[in-house]
Amino acid sequence: MQPPVTTRYKAASGGQLDSVASGHQVDTGSPSETAPERKRFSRPQSVARQLKDWIVEQGLQPGDRLPGEPEMIERLGHAKGTIREALRILETEGLIKTRTGPGGGVFVHAVSDARAQALLANYFYFKDLSIRDIYQLRRLIEPELVAELAGRLDEAALQRLEAVIATTEQVPHTPEEEREQHIASLEFHCILGELSGNPLLGFIVRFQVNVLRELTVHRKLYEPINPELREAGRAYQCRLVQALRAGDGESARAIMTRHMKTAQAMMEAQEATIAQRFLGDSTTGK
Amino acid sequence: MQPPVTTRYKAASGGQLDSVASGHQVDTGSPSETAPERKRFSRPQSVARQLKDWIVEQGLQPGDRLPGEPEMIERLGHAKGTIREALRILETEGLIKTRTGPGGGVFVHAVSDARAQALLANYFYFKDLSIRDIYQLRRLIEPELVAELAGRLDEAALQRLEAVIATTEQVPHTPEEEREQHIASLEFHCILGELSGNPLLGFIVRFQVNVLRELTVHRKLYEPINPELREAGRAYQCRLVQALRAGDGESARAIMTRHMKTAQAMMEAQEATIAQRFLGDSTTGK
DNA sequence: ACAAAGAATTTATCATGATAAATGAATCAT
DNA sequence: ATGATTCATTTATCATGATAAATTCTTTGT
Incomplete structure (x- = not known):
């Protein structure tokens, strides 16, 4: 890699x-x-x-x-x-x-990453970031990202991804669980970003994910539990890891492209305006 | 109380x-x-x-x-x-x-944008950002950006771009002028980013440009004045605006893709050491 | 030997002015 | 009028302790 x-x-x-x-x-x-x-x-x-x-x-x-x-x-x-x-x-x-x-x-x-994220989030507080804006970028970045990653990941990295997938194995019974699973699926993308080895790329992916996560937590987005969509989401992750392991960049790109499209539609169907708030203060111990 | x-x-x-x-x-x-x-x-x-x-x-x-x-x-x-x-x-x-x-x-x-940029630059101070990292992202983003922009820009926007091109009309005689022209050409990309209407996209483009600009200013990159490369750079900008005006997204994308490749090669050919420094503190009045 | 209590160290906060600097508004001189 | 001056207001900085809180190091007690 x-x-x-x-x-x-x-x-x-x-x-x-x-x-x-x-x-x-x-x-x-x-x-x-x-x-x-x-x-x-x-x-x-x-x-x-x-x-x-x-x-x-x-x-x-x-x-x-x-x-x-x-x-x-x-x-x-x-x-x-x-x-x-x-x-x-x-x-x-x-x-x-x-x-x-x-x-x-x-x-x-x-x-710290958290602090940088928070400070950047402040900048966007007075801007109107739409879901469309975020996904415009995600659709640009992430498919190419996985295409490049294909075949370059070692087993440890692949297992890391699979571990996240595993957390969504059980069908969620409460909105709580459902929310957690969604956050886990976002985490999946963060890991992909990190694995690129490109600090800038990783940071941007994480930032996008954080904004989306905020939406999830505070706007009760994704509230309606849809078994089919959920299963589809899981399936895409599995197939993606499969493609990555096989070194099939083309497939990986295609899978991610499709997923981005679906996810954007899902999010846009919900609320269109991003919650206007400051992100956390990133006390980042360490 | x-x-x-x-x-x-x-x-x-x-x-x-x-x-x-x-x-x-x-x-x-x-x-x-x-x-x-x-x-x-x-x-x-x-x-x-x-x-x-x-x-x-x-x-x-x-x-x-x-x-x-x-x-x-x-x-x-x-x-x-x-x-x-x-x-x-x-x-x-x-x-x-x-x-x-x-x-x-x-x-x-x-x-302010300047402050957000500076704060983000602090984050990358302790990271190892390579030219390759930056261009990996640029090559991903900017071609698609201009492809989307094609045919959507009004005359005012197009003229804004042309105005920047105009500043590089004269052949530079001093390294000073040459550097200014290079910065102007970077400005060209910033404008493209802004024109996207996507705050996130614009910010990222500007950030990349700022990092590259720092290089230019502080490390005397692009020092050797190369008339052919310079002319090629100008030509690409002209053709790009042309394609944008014509609404030819495919051409725009192709032109930008080629330019990114050239620019990256140019930067990497130099002993490009990314200046490790904090960016200015963005006092940004109003 | 080992854990708890205490001491030492260093920043954190509180408290309380006093003086300086910036700036908009009112005033005054020409 | 108009430009310069003064004035009032509000933050900025300085100054100087006194306590409080958080840690690490040391010394006890068993």
């Missing part, structure tokens, strides 16, 4: 940062002298930016430690409140975590 | 929000179990959440006003610092803006 050498570049040496003249020198003292341009950034933002620069320049990795609050106060010359707000910014962006206690402090943290 | 506080948060009342991504922490009461779900939310996070709930419940729109700092302090029963940190969280997420002066205060704000 690994494509030829695709040079996975990382760690740029000179990777400078936004050249933005954050040029907010921290002269503790005479502020307004040559201040022709207005203050673009608040001080907490400036501090946050400086810390980001620091992370980039030093090539800090997740788990690495940043100076503690008191040291920042001294080194950056800002008040405690300002520093704290800056840390809060970075924490919101998902780039740091703070821990209390001995050995605690501020640590670099890789932005 | 209420005496100091013990740890109190509103445990997701009403189920409007909360619970998404990552996990379902349906509190059962038993503290320690398979999921060491420690550390709930910090208070600033709780406050931020409450304000989000408020926004959702009241259906507040961009421009609407939120209570000012002092009122929040009183109504929510938290200290000023806590409130400020909460506001900083929301500001970082792009959901509010604060203004000083008379008539100033805290206002709901639609998350």
